[in-house]
Amino acid sequence: METYKEYLIEKRRKFHKIPEAGFMEIETTVEIIKELKKLGFKNIKYGRSIHHERLGVPDEESIKAHLRESHINADFDIKEIEEGYTGLIAEYDSGISGPKFGFRFDIDGLALEETKNKDHIPNKFAFNSKNEDFMHACGHDGHISIGLALAKYIISKKNLIGSYRFIFQGAEEGVRGGKSMADAGCAENLDYFFSSHLGMGFKTGEIGFGSVGFFATKKFDIDFIGKSSHASGAPEQGRSALLAAASLALVLNSLTQYSRGATRVNVGVLNSGTERNIVPEHAHMELEIRAEYQALLDDMESRVLKALEGTSIAFEVKNQIRLMGTSIAYNYIDEDFFEDLKNYLTSLGYNLILKPKFKASEDVSSMLKRVAEKGGKSLHFIIGSDLKSNHHTNSFDFDENSLYIGFQFYKDIIDYLNIKYKQ
Ligand SMILES: [Zn+2]
Ligand SMILES: [Zn+2]
Structure with missing residues (x-):
């Protein structure tokens, strides 16, 4: 052979x-x-x-x-x-x-x-x-x-x-x-x-x-669309997509607490901003969630969507979310x-x-x-x-x-x- x-x-x-x-x-x-x-x-x-x-x-x-x-x-x-x-x-x-x-x-x-x-x-x-x-x-x-x-x-x-x-x-x-x-x-x-x-x-x-x-998993791309403005001259007119995205990244990491099985979350990409004196208008995030069981993943997904909605409201930005990949448990x-x-x-x-x-x-x-x-x-x-x-x-x-x-x-x-x- x-x-x-x-x-x-x-x-x-x-x-x-x-x-x-x-x-x-x-x-x-x-x-x-x-x-x-x-x-x-x-x-x-x-x-x-x-x-x-x-x-x-x-x-x-x-x-x-x-x-x-x-x-x-x-x-x-x-x-x-x-x-x-x-x-x-x-x-x-x-x-x-x-x-x-x-x-x-x-x-x-x-x-x-x-x-x-x-x-x-x-x-x-x-x-x-x-x-x-x-x-x-x-x-x-x-x-x-x-x-x-x-x-x-x-x-x-x-x-x-x-x-x-x-x-x-x-x-x-x-x-x-x-x-x-x-x-x-x-x-x-x-x-x-x-x-x-x-x-x-x-x-x-x-x-x-x-x-x-x-593990069941879903991969998402999220884009935040805020409003740019002069960071010193008119900061109140800006809506920072960067802060919204950064805030969401932190909130997402609180989603892994489940007693019923293993779960994972990772924000792997976060890009935002063009200049230090401009309130960032755009932010791009790539994240994934994973879970040992399908029901856990479904639950995590609904919480991701709520957290996205919540941060978007808090920071007065718009968002677009796209599913980029998925697999079942x-x-x-x-x-x-x-x-x-x-x-x-x-x-x-x-x-x-x-x-x-x-x-x-x-x-x-x-x-x-x-x-x-x-x-x-x-x-x-x-x-x-x-x-x-x-x-x-x-x-x-x-x-x-x-x-x-x-x-x-x-x-x-x-x-x-x-x-x-x-x-
Ligand atoms: Zn591989
Ligand atoms: Zn492989």
Whole structure:
């Protein structure tokens, strides 16, 4: 199986070089399609048809600027991908009746400049990011590589039954792509659905099996519109958008007190003002709320809206609020399915850590839920990987040995369910 090890590392490094932000994974999408075609996939869907409503799409100018710097070539129509309808679905039907499998791999990078440190392995082996301000700092380059290796395995294996759907999803960061693709029907009609994340605090060789505790979350952009005036000559005529926003930021941090479950709030961006002697007319805020349970998130949301209304009244400013991303809480496990797979995988020698709490948001939760609601079996796992630095930091790097472990884990599950179904 040495060839798969090489394939995994080669693909990981290839995609590590071209990180792209959410809904801008244009070169990434095109390169995945090209590879899948090369492997022999005929049924590949992409563009508008695999999306419903996309939240938090970058403005047209940013997408165009990104395209100018990319060198994309394809011998198929990529117009819709270039409009930010990124990601794709590839399906392989064995032609023999059997279960319908689905897998989801996220493909986006982050707006982060990769470290120039020479000890950083991507620098050492010359596969560092060529997109200056972007980086694969969460491990999604590894997810793409596992997805492709699995696709290669499925299409080359002779005696498989059923069908296999590979969902390569963009814009996971900021939880935007998952819901859009799930609402477009990407996860319908599946008997089994699996997804995973590399790292997340687990060591190489450990597998977090049956992740639960996905946080519900909503991401908002808020703009305050006040009135400018001379700060000394006529301060009473001004209405400070900056003070309104600053005040709201403080109020929001009092919203996390709940006895019923964990919650989070973070104001991550606050920009305002033009000159020291002008009462600021405009302020821009980006914030997120998260909660262990949906009801808590709904409650927090209504309090965010009240606090926004209250501060706007107090400071006599107008506001505009926009939803930029959202994901649901997910805590469900099909116990029989979980037990059965757990026993089998343990017998193969896997070091499983059962039902790890994810404690973050992952927009695959919309797909996990949809499959489970329709009677399918869905599971998420964490493929442990020794990390050089935490997720979302500029020297993030994972242990490439974990790619093969992850690939093999998926492969063993598929082989097992095939045998089981045939009996
Ligand atoms: Zn991430
Ligand atoms: Zn991630």
